[in-house]
Amino acid sequence: MKILVINGPNLNMLGIREPQIYGRTTYEDLCARIRDHAQKIGAEVEIYQSNHEGDLVDRIQAAYGNIDGIVINPAAYTHTSVALLDALKAVGIPAVEVHISDVSAREDFRQISFVRRACFASVIGHGIDGYLEAMDLLWESYREN
Numbered sequence: 005m006k007i008l009v010i011n012g013p014n015l016n017m018l019g020i021r022e023p024q025i026y027g028r029t030t031y032e033d034l035c036a037r038i039r040d041h042a043q044k045i046g047a048e049v050e051i052y053q054s055n056h057e058g059d060l061v062d063r064i065q066a067a068y069g070n071i072d073g074i075v076i077n078p079a080a081y082t083h084t085s086v087a088l089l090d091a092l093k094a095v096g097i098p099a100v101e102v103h104i105s106d107v108s109a110r111e112d113f114r115q116i117s118f119v120r121r122a123c124f125a126s127v128i129g130h131g132i133d134g135y136l137e138a139m140d141l142l143w144e145s146y147r148e149n
């Protein structure tokens with residue numbers, strides 16, 4: 005199984021940005037944990053981060069035909085991007101949405117998630133572990149299908 009982990013804008017600043025909300029784990033540490041976990045469950049993993057909406061759309065499109073599951077934290081684009089929703093729908097790859105923070109308990113503008121409609125599960129507010137939980141969900145659904 006091949007999993008693609010996609011991170012949107014400002015997630016490359018993890019560990020530096022608002023540590024009281026997102027914690028002290030750096031983006032590099034997050035990538036290392038994702039790679040370790042992939043090895044543990046016996047999946048291949050690719051990790052992609054961009055601050056640009058169109059680049060994220062391009063990466064989702066490029067996954068068509070060669071990726072079995074997508075973990076996506078679209079960051080701020082969660083709350084604004086129909087383009088990311090459409091890209092996920094276009095490729096039809098099973099996807100899980102992740103948010104490090106508990107967006108449901110934050111500002112009003114964070115209460116909307118466009119991509120959620122194209123994801124079979126959402127892991128919200130579980131910190132960095134949420135990415136690993138999302139990988140497990142993809143792995144389980146891949147094995148069942």
Ligand code: DQA
Pocket residue numbers: 013014015077078079080081082102103104105106107114
């Ligand atoms: C986030 C939550 C978003 O509202 C925010 O814009 C982010 C990160 C999270 O992981 O908690 O950049 O997706």
